[in-house]
Amino acid sequence: MQRLAFKMKLNEGQKEAYKERHDQLWPELKKLLKDSGVSEYSIFFDEETSTLFAFQKVSGEGGSQDLADNPIVKKWWDFMADIMKVNPDNSPVSISLEEVFFME
Template identity: 40%
Template sequence: MGQIMYLHKDAYAEYEKRHNNLFPEMRQALKAAGAHNYSIFLDQKTGQLFAYLEVDDVAAYNAIAETDAAKKWWAYMEPLMDTNPDKSPVAVDLDEVFHLD
């Protein structure tokens, strides 16, 4: 999966710090949802984030939105980035158009 998200320009260091100290329950929820090989990249000029992750089952992964861990994480991260009314990050899902094994 690939997604674009939007970080506030004054929050770069704090965003990285918080991800380096990911809540244990959020890490566990991601693993339980089948997420692996997860990376987030930052465009320093624009604040645009690119997230790449592999999931075993997209529907199972998307169910993470209903967990207490995700809701707690979103509330914690909400001041740093563009968010939806439920505090989830504004995210644009990307379609894969090329893959090299």
């Protein structure tokens, strides 16, 4: 099991919209993530910087960030593009974070 973390940037004033959309996560996207080995996925929000911090546990080699070619993921990106910083293909601007400490 690997632990992955990354950060993304939310547009100002979009915290509630982001939370609402994730509270209604599409069942097909949730299934895709679980089928891809994502067993835990948390996203935290830093009010001061509008930064989203994501953490996930993944079995296998990749995490949610490796599903870019999936049509469900592309549709989700398009759905989220108006409230967060995105790349030209509407994927979230995402910066991987290196784990420097872990306590079991």
